[in-house]
Amino acid sequence: SAKATSATYSKGLDTYKVSMRLHAENRSKLVKQMSDAPKNGVCLFLGGETSHRYETDMEHPFRQESTFLYLFGVHEANCLAAIDLADGASTLFIPRLPEEYAVWMGEIYPPSHFVTKYEVDFCRFVDEIPEWMASRQPETIYVVEGINSDSGSNSKPAAFDGIAKYNVDRSRLYYDVAECRVRKTKAEVDLMRWVNSISSKAHMEVMRKVRVGMMEYQLESEFMHQCYTHGGMRFLAYTCICGCGVTGATLHYPDNDKQIADGAMCLLDMGAEYHGYASDITCSFPASGKFSQDQKDVYNTVLEAQRAVEAAMKPGVSWPAMHRLSERVLLEGLANRGILQGSIDEMVAANLAYYFMPHGLGHMLGLDVHDVGGYVKGDKRSTEPGLNRLRTNRVLEEGMVLTVEPGLYFIKPLLAKLYADPAVARFATPRLRDFENFGGVRLEDNVVVTATGIELLTKVPRTIEEIEAVMAQQWTPA
């Protein structure tokens, strides 16, 4: 139903106003994606549920389940929703709240409030689903059931009293939604561009404030504060990784509890989300504000890999090919700088890059940081080292949003393996030993694939000159 004006979601001040048309368009995409299904079908979705710390009454701030947010934009907990395939009509089902809710949690709104707020076609109570479904008598009820290709875990499908009386299809809806989520609409890209700009600015503010002697978690705290204060972003897209010094070589380092030493290379992988849409940005820089020669050599090698990939990305290019490209540029960069030696082709044949970048080049980004749809249903991960780590094996298409995140890490157990295996140890120069406590460098951009190439969503300093200039601003005497 076209409307002259549209309801929006925003966190006030100058934060982004998300039009509810974004979600109407997402629902239309899904109905089209399922156009081969019998028309008398209903898709039923389960929203996220409130959660607590263990058995206590400490309730966590509520973050909506991503597919539910994608289709309906709803931020309330304990809802379900349906899409009628016959006409695309959307019905939100809200919980019937106890009278006490108004005293403890906030105003209780009637269903009509949510029709206006979210521009769904209808709103009923959750306890009315059995009756609602009986009046529809759908040939099939489709529910979201599938295995997340990053976690290996199952999604929790919608259910209601009496669902067993219906023909329930648990096989396709998860994958149909994933296909839709893989290609972003203009409205989604516009939103993600803003999310990226807020996280980018927060990264720059952290760069200005970092000092030798600080704790890693103080950088995490500054980042979260910047994103929440300036972007209304209560949630991060993932837990901050603040590896400064040797901890930078732990790929998903979760602790952030070490003190930052002089000479440390900081690797900060941090991104906030807004209305569920994620950013995922990594900056690397020296705590001192000035790159040493070792730091320059590793950093510029990674930057060369990132730029080579970003220059080559466009529709029709396969992601595994981009991964292999980044590996080759990384190996060339290390060889050019005397950290590795020998034939690049032989290094590639020996999968040498895997010892220095044992993760994939990047992944789909959207409402989940490792967004759904990396693999088409039935596709399996490659078994080749390097490619086996890729979170997607897709060929690029316009509208896909991905991270480009090459990195170089000096990971003690992997270096030990390298030195123990003559087939790869022969590529090491004596200089490689100098990097044992270096940590790592990762440069992670978020990009959207356009008709002819990419648009870079991330706006952070990337060259050594840019980084040193940003960090130096703070050093001007007050």
Next chain:
Amino acid sequence: SAKATSATYSKGLDTYKVSMRLHAENRSKLVKQMSDAPKNGVCLFLGGETSHRYETDMEHPFRQESTFLYLFGVHEANCLAAIDLADGASTLFIPRLPEEYAVWMGEIYPPSHFVTKYEVDFCRFVDEIPEWMASRQPETIYVVEGINSDSGSNSKPAAFDGIAKYNVDRSRLYYDVAECRVRKTKAEVDLMRWVNSISSKAHMEVMRKVRVGMMEYQLESEFMHQCYTHGGMRFLAYTCICGCGVTGATLHYPDNDKQIADGAMCLLDMGAEYHGYASDITCSFPASGKFSQDQKDVYNTVLEAQRAVEAAMKPGVSWPAMHRLSERVLLEGLANRGILQGSIDEMVAANLAYYFMPHGLGHMLGLDVHDVGGYVKGDKRSTEPGLNRLRTNRVLEEGMVLTVEPGLYFIKPLLAKLYADPAVARFATPRLRDFENFGGVRLEDNVVVTATGIELLTKVPRTIEEIEAVMAQQWTPA
């Protein structure tokens, strides 16, 4: 086993160093508490497990389960632990981590590392529990199973392959642990005093920074940043409640997404935790920095109630009596200021206070913000209005840590009920109508019961003069 020096937990810089003796003492208390049990028994505890956002691979930062933290001080996920009642020996069981963990999450340590780190007597792997238990052949295995009196939810008991072959007691350990946790040791109080000082300072910094026109969540963000940066506190003890203006009348207001209007009374209920130990502090102040007469009248009434209770608290005093005392002082204060009228005794008989403070006066505080042990096993909540909301009905004892949090709220649905019932409407003066959009005032201190009274752990400005002075400091031109 007494040691000359003790291992400590700390987040670096000048954050608090928690001695592992604190947990050894907690274990000793539990063994003593269970001295009536057969000596050939083993208590088995389940630590917290890693958790993810729905079915995705987004792992939440890990927060240990409170009883496990209380007894062992361990911050690693997916552990179990045992205490042998015969000799008090403690055994920690750690998960056997895959080789990949070292690349993605951090160094893999052997069991001996944890014996040193946490000063437990033994450390083994989780998969060794069946064999370990078989070698012990305990007469009874005690596991933690009980209903949290605040949430009504069950705790998750420890289990292992083959536990069914043993005599398992699921009835007492939960309550024995709760009895221990109710009375804090000196080491716990010392830690909680520091936690309170950090949260108190953060509250004051928020007071200095609040401005009309800000969003409520910007106060939440500032508080979290202060506590994490200066206290290493990654976790809050509970979600911040930042009700500014009318939202202050929603007792557990979870949204914090409204803009702060001129004339708004801010009610900020915020507390961080360290090593799991909570603070729970509420400050109330005008966004403008200057109290209006209406704000002074409500504020001073609540302050009189808080001071009356804190002056009366000492061992032997019952908490329900303190709740009733606070209600009477609140009613007197409102009557003295022309907001209510009539006989205080009649107001008390009509349970009038319940319309203005529909929550309990305070609760136990410890490793949970609503700490365990509020009710002795088998005790039920009173059915009387006011007392039915109390999270504890205990008689005060030395070492108990509680919140003292009287409040006055102008809650629309409750005021509507009041006006609709002649039995209570008669106490309203016309002036009460002026407060319909006031929101609320709550003043929440954390106190420890001493031999003769209490020690106040919370150090925030409480009088109107103190608050206005703190807020004015920031207004000095730069």
